Amino acid sequence: MRKFLRNLTEKIVEGILFLSSTVTTLTVLLIIVFLFREGAGVFSQSPVEKGFVIAVNKDNPIQTLTSAQLKLIYDQEVTNWSKLGGKNDSIILFRLDDIGNYYTEDELGENFKNMPEKLSELMDKNSGMVAFFSDKYLAKNFRGRVLKMSNTTLKEFFTGKEWFPTAQPSAQMGVLSLILGTLWVSLGAILIALPFGLATAIYLAEIADSRTRNILKPLVELLAGIPSVVYGFFGLIIIVPAIQKIFDLPVGETALAGSIILGIMALPTIITISEDALRTTPRAMKEASLALGANRWQTISKVVIPYAMSGITAAAILGIGRAVGETMAVLMVTGNAAVIPHTFLEPVRTIPATIAAELGEAPQGDLHYKALFGLGCILFLITLAINITVEYISGKRNKTSND
Amino acid sequence: MNSIISTRFLNLYYNEFHALKGITMDIQPNTVAALIGPSGCGKSTFLRLFNRMNDLIDGVKITGDVLVNGKDIYADVLDVVELRRTVGMVFQKPNPFPKSIFENVAYGMRVNGITDNQYIAEKVEESLRQAALWDEVKDKLKKSAFEISGGQQQRLCIARALAIEPKILLMDEPASALDPISSAKIEELIWELKKDYTIMIVTHNLQQAGRVSDTTAFFYLGELVEYGDTKEIFTQPKDKKTQNYITGRFG
Amino acid sequence: MIKFADNRASKQRKENLAFLTFRIMSYFVVVILAVIILFLLYNGARVISWDFITAMPAEGMTKGGIFPAIVGTLCLVAGSMVFAFPVGVLSAIYINEYAKDGLFKRFVKLMTNNLAGIPSIVFGLFGMSLFVNTLGFGDSILSGSLTLGLLTLPVVIRTTEEALRSVDNSFRQGSLALGATKLQTIRKVVLPISFPNIITGLILSIGRVSGETAPILFTVAAYFLPKLPHSIFDQVMALPYHLYVISTSGTNIEESRPMAYGTALVLIAFVLIMNIIANLLRRYFSKKVKMN
Numbered sequence: 002m003r004k005f006l007r008n009l010t011e012k013i014v015e016g017i018l019f020l021s022s023t024v025t026t027l028t029v030l031l032i033i034v035f036l037f038r039e040g041a042g043v044f045s046q047s048p049v050e051k052g053f054v055i056a057v058n059k060d061n062p063i064q065t066l067t068s069a070q071l072k073l074i075y076d077q078e079v080t081n082w083s084k085l086g087g088k089n090d091s092i093i094l095f096r097l098d099d100i101g102n103y104y105t106e107d108e109l110g111e112n113f114k115n116m117p118e119k120l121s122e123l124m125d126k127n128s129g130m131v132a133f134f135s136d137k138y139l140a141k142n143f144r145g146r147v148l149k150m151s152n153t154t155l156k157e158f159f160t161g162k163e164w165f166p167t168a169q170p171s172a173q174m175g176v177l178s179l180i181l182g183t184l185w186v187s188l189g190a191i192l193i194a195l196p197f198g199l200a201t202a203i204y205l206a207e208i209a210d211s212r213t214r215n216i217l218k219p220l221v222e223l224l225a226g227i228p229s230v231v232y233g234f235f236g237l238i239i240i241v242p243a244i245q246k247i248f249d250l251p252v253g254e255t256a257l258a259g260s261i262i263l264g265i266m267a268l269p270t271i272i273t274i275s276e277d278a279l280r281t282t283p284r285a286m287k288e289a290s291l292a293l294g295a296n297r298w299q300t301i302s303k304v305v306i307p308y309a310m311s312g313i314t315a316a317a318i319l320g321i322g323r324a325v326g327e328t329m330a331v332l333m334v335t336g337n338a339a340v341i342p343h344t345f346l347e348p349v350r351t352i353p354a355t356i357a358a359e360l361g362e363a364p365q366g367d368l369h370y371k372a373l374f375g376l377g378c379i380l381f382l383i384t385l386a387i388n389i390t391v392e393y394i395s396g397k398r399n400k401t402s403n404d
Numbered sequence: 405m406n407s408i409i410s411t412r413f414l415n416l417y418y419n420e421f422h423a424l425k426g427i428t429m430d431i432q433p434n435t436v437a438a439l440i441g442p443s444g445c446g447k448s449t450f451l452r453l454f455n456r457m458n459d460l461i462d463g464v465k466i467t468g469d470v471l472v473n474g475k476d477i478y479a480d481v482l483d484v485v486e487l488r489r490t491v492g493m494v495f496q497k498p499n500p501f502p503k504s505i506f507e508n509v510a511y512g513m514r515v516n517g518i519t520d521n522q523y524i525a526e527k528v529e530e531s532l533r534q535a536a537l538w539d540e541v542k543d544k545l546k547k548s549a550f551e552i553s554g555g556q557q558q559r560l561c562i563a564r565a566l567a568i569e570p571k572i573l574l575m576d577e578p579a580s581a582l583d584p585i586s587s588a589k590i591e592e593l594i595w596e597l598k599k600d601y602t603i604m605i606v607t608h609n610l611q612q613a614g615r616v617s618d619t620t621a622f623f624y625l626g627e628l629v630e631y632g633d634t635k636e637i638f639t640q641p642k643d644k645k646t647q648n649y650i651t652g653r654f655g
Numbered sequence: 656m657i658k659f660a661d662n663r664a665s666k667q668r669k670e671n672l673a674f675l676t677f678r679i680m681s682y683f684v685v686v687i688l689a690v691i692i693l694f695l696l697y698n699g700a701r702v703i704s705w706d707f708i709t710a711m712p713a714e715g716m717t718k719g720g721i722f723p724a725i726v727g728t729l730c731l732v733a734g735s736m737v738f739a740f741p742v743g744v745l746s747a748i749y750i751n752e753y754a755k756d757g758l759f760k761r762f763v764k765l766m767t768n769n770l771a772g773i774p775s776i777v778f779g780l781f782g783m784s785l786f787v788n789t790l791g792f793g794d795s796i797l798s799g800s801l802t803l804g805l806l807t808l809p810v811v812i813r814t815t816e817e818a819l820r821s822v823d824n825s826f827r828q829g830s831l832a833l834g835a836t837k838l839q840t841i842r843k844v845v846l847p848i849s850f851p852n853i854i855t856g857l858i859l860s861i862g863r864v865s866g867e868t869a870p871i872l873f874t875v876a877a878y879f880l881p882k883l884p885h886s887i888f889d890q891v892m893a894l895p896y897h898l899y900v901i902s903t904s905g906t907n908i909e910e911s912r913p914m915a916y917g918t919a920l921v922l923i924a925f926v927l928i929m930n931i932i933a934n935l936l937r938r939y940f941s942k943k944v945k946m947n
Contacts, residue, residue, distance in 0.1 A: 007836065010838065011836055011837065011838050014838055015749075015753055015838075017745060018745050018746070018748055018749035018753060019749055019753070021741075021742050021743075021745035021746040021749060022745070022746040022749040022750055022754070022763055023763070024742050024746060024808065025746065025763065025766050025767045025770050025808060025809060025812065026762065026763055026766040028770060028805050028808070029766045029769055029770050029773075031781070031785065032773065032777065032778075032781045035780075035781055035784040035785055035789075036777070036780060036781060036784075039784060196680070197680050197683065197684050198684075200676065200677045200680035200681060200684075201677075201680060201681040201684045203677055204677040204678060204680070204681040205681070208674055208677055208678070209681070211462075217681065217685060219930075219934070220685055220688055220689075221684075221685075221688075222930070223688070223692075223926075223927070223930055224688050226859070226862050226863065226866075226926045226927075226929075226930060227691070227692075227866070227923060227926060228865070228866020228867070228868070228895050228922055228926065229866070229868065229869075230866065230868045230895040230896075230898050230899050230922075231695065231866065231895075231898065231919050231922055231923060232691075233899070233902075234695075234898055234899075234902050234915060234919050235691050235694070235695065235919075237902055237903070238902075239694070265687060265691075268684060272684075283499060285495045285496070285497060285499040286499045286501060288457060288460070288493075288495065288499075289493070289495060289499050289501070289561065289564075290501070290511070290515075291457070291460070291488065292455055292457065292488055292491075292492065292493035292565070293488065293489075293492070293511060293512035293515060293516075293564065293565070293568060294485045294486075294488045294489040294512060294515060294516050294568060295485075295511075295512075295515035295516075296485060296515075296666050296667070296670050297670060297674075298666075298669060298670035298673045298674065299515045299666065299670075301673075302673070303501070303511070303514075303515065304501050304502070307501070307502045307503065308501075308502045310502075322772060325774070326773070326774025326775070326776065326777070327774070328774065328775060328776040328868070328869040329868045329869055329895070329899060332899075332903075333899070333902070333903055353774060353776040353869070356776050356779075356780065357776055357779075357869055357872055360779075360780070360783070360872070360873055361872070361873065365788060373780070374780060374784070377776070377777050377780040377781075380774055380776070380777055381773060381774075381777050384772050384773055384774055384777075385769060385772070387772065388768060388769050388772040392765070392768065483663060485663060485666070486663070515666075516662065517661070517662025517665075517666070
């Protein structure tokens with residue numbers, strides 16, 4: 002009986018332990034489900050805000066418009082339907098505010114009660130007109146035609162240059178500038194962090210005596226512990242004004258500021274991982290080099306670094322990964338302009354910063370909300386790719402060292 | 405004959421620990437000297453004196469003289485890099501560099517400032533031939549050194565040491581990590597190399613010591629107990645401790 | 656006979672140059688770090704006072720203290736640890752002691768690694784979607800703690816696993832050979848030996864959780880809430896979010912700057928203290944082990 006109870010306890014405990022170990026797996030799966038379920042909504046919802054319609058003359062051969070085309074029309078960059086594959090007819094823009102140009106207040110009646118009918122009449126009369134108005138003004142027997150807006154496609158999402166999810170009449174959901182902004186800032190960060198990180202790792206692993214190392218190493222570890230918002234604060238107070246002054250810019254919040262801060266933040270990752278990699282170089286291999294008459298630097302540059310190369314690569318990639326996902330510090334120092342950057346001295350906006358800055362304003366279920374989850378998906382996929390790459394590299398390394 | 409290697413009243417300390425105690429020993433050119441003794445007796449430490457590998461360890465202190473070619477190699481004016489060029493070393497486990505087979509052998513020449521690529525290529529071939537490896541690797545010189553077998557790797561490491569034309573070869577249990585066939589090849593090689601080099605070999609394998617060496621030194625607890633002709637040591641040791649070790653009473 | 660070019664001088668020169676470069680670059684890194692910390696310590700120390708730590712914020716967060724933010728952060732740290740610590744430790748025990756080498760173990764490890772690599776803002780999105788909206792916890796300590804807990808879970812698992820792995824197998828075999836069950840072996844032999852390392856890992860992850868901002872942005876953090884929480888369904892202020900708010904979007908950024916310095920100092924001090932405690936514990940335990 003006692004033996005039975007003991008076995009039972011063992012089994013129960015093992016069960017609990019097993020369940021705990023599935024939590025991480027479950028979390029990753031849940032993250033995927035929730036992120037992608039919300040994110041996918043971007044592609045199944047009209048880019049025109051709920052409760053509004055786009056209407057054209059019923060003889061207009063144009064059947065659907067994309068969000069980008071509509072923007073071109075309303076920005077008056079396209080003024081003839083033929084440009085969009087329609088008839089040769091100039092485009093007449095109509096916003097609800099323009100109604101006064103066509104009808105008097107009397108004609109519209111009290112509380113605009115004649116508005117639906119007048120709009121209908123207007124759309125019928127003007128063959129080239131396109132109108133954006135609330136669907137409550139849509140007449141029952143509307144003589145124009147409500148235009149079908151095509152949903153944002155995957156291609157438009159990734160190649161669109163305009164990120165303006167609250168734009169009227171039609172939201173612009175191009176994430177290209179955000180992706181480029183993210184990569185731009187991260188790449189800058191790694192360019193700054195890699196030389197310094199690697200130099201420090203080499204110094205700690207191969208050159209410094211143990212006393213210096215015992216002082217420097219904990220400091221580097223401390224660097225990793227400082228919250229990103231503190232780095233952001235420091236960047237905002239010191240680095241941003243400095244950049245503004247040095248380069249004589251209107252604002253100091255630039256990609257460069259983001260790269261510098263992210264570079265500092267990526268240092269501990271790069272230092273720790275590459276130092277570990279350098280330290281795995283077998284002592285005998287270093288001795289063999291010295292025994293052949295190489296000096297310490299030749300040994301480091303020709304034997305130790307090549308041996309640790311895969312670890313160093315992993316460190317650099319992980320450093321990029323950290324930079325790509327970093328939110329607060331970037332949000333605070335990059336100026337957050339959603340434009341494709343051309344130099345490091347312009348404001349940029351990264352994916353995480355966009356999510357952090359806009360999610361608070363996006364109502365749940367709204368297209369904007371879904372688009373931000375779509376950004377989350379992109380971020381998730383980027384970091385997943387980075388993780389898998391690193392896993393692959395270190396897996397290869399383990400294999401060679403087993404030989 | 406003048407000895408090529410000699411030590412006089414040599415002591416070595418690791419911090420407080422007295423690892424080598426008053427050792428005086430001479431080795432003649434073009435002979436093979438085997439260093440034997442139980443683990444921790446100081447034989448590897450002794451071997452590593454001659455290319456100053458012990459310098460890499462913190463807290464090592466040395467008194468007495470170590471002479472190579474009649475020169476005190478612990479004198480202040482001596483250039484360690486120069487010394488290591490004349491004293492090659494082969495380690496316990498094969499430890500090729502993460503480079504191609506060719507570059508492994510070329511390494512010593514390159515780090516010592518030789519830039520003539522044709523000369524390097526000739527010397528790589530010559531060294532690989534000397535190490536009896538050329539025929540096995542001549543078609544894959546560009547391949548990574550990790551792709552050949554352990555025995556081949558060890559011969560590669562020997563070729564690597566030979567390429568800078570040392571006078572002396574130090575071998576620290578060069579066959580202990582290898583299978584018997586590879587081990588036999590290394591032993592054959594040692595016989596061949598004796599013509600051109602003076603060889604010191606640390607080994608745990610007494611039969612091996614008996615087969616390859618001209619002289620044998622028995623170390624015990626940091627002392628050189630007995631040193632002499634290999635045949636004599638193995639057939640009629642003068643010291644009781646040597647006899648016990650040889651006959652397998654301890655070790 | 657080889658004609659060695661005498662490259663000793665140039666070899667030495669190159670080595671000196673390389674080592675000097677590395678030394679300078681390393682010191683530069685350390686100086687940067689020191690500058691950041693000293694700058695914040697110096698400016699923060701002038702602000703910090705008993706009042707600053709124990710008072711409510713006042714006058715549009717330009718005066719008063721940060722008491723509710725401190726309390727909020729402590730709540731979140733405690734909440735996340737209540738979740739992450741048991742789940743993480745149990746999970747690590749299963750992976751290291753029970754799971755057989757195979758597909759399942761590799762899969763769990765892969766997932767843990769992936770979870771560790773997911774950016775914190777994605778956790779924020781996920782927490783908002785699952786805890787705040789789907790499960791209906793709203794913006795609350797509960798939502799925030801669970802989100803932060805999931806974020807630190809891989810860290811806790813990893814450090815615990817390392818601690819368990821460092822226990823020599825001979826201890827396990829010795830115990831099993833004496834007739835102890837697997838569970839008894841783990842409880843009486845493995846856990847006591849690895850305990851110090853598990854605890855140090857835990858303390859370091861506390862430091863990390865306390866500074867996370869992105870995951871709490873949309874799950875719990877309140878912009879301005881000068882009162883203390885009563886239940887786990889209340890919103891709270893939190894130190895890192897508070898620092899973000901008063902340094903970027905407060906009512907008067909210039910005037911609230913001293914408040915920001917003070918908040919940054921408290922945050923850093925928290926991390927520093929956790930680091931120091933972890934190091935002291937590590938030293939204390941390693942001494943104890945040596946004495947035994």
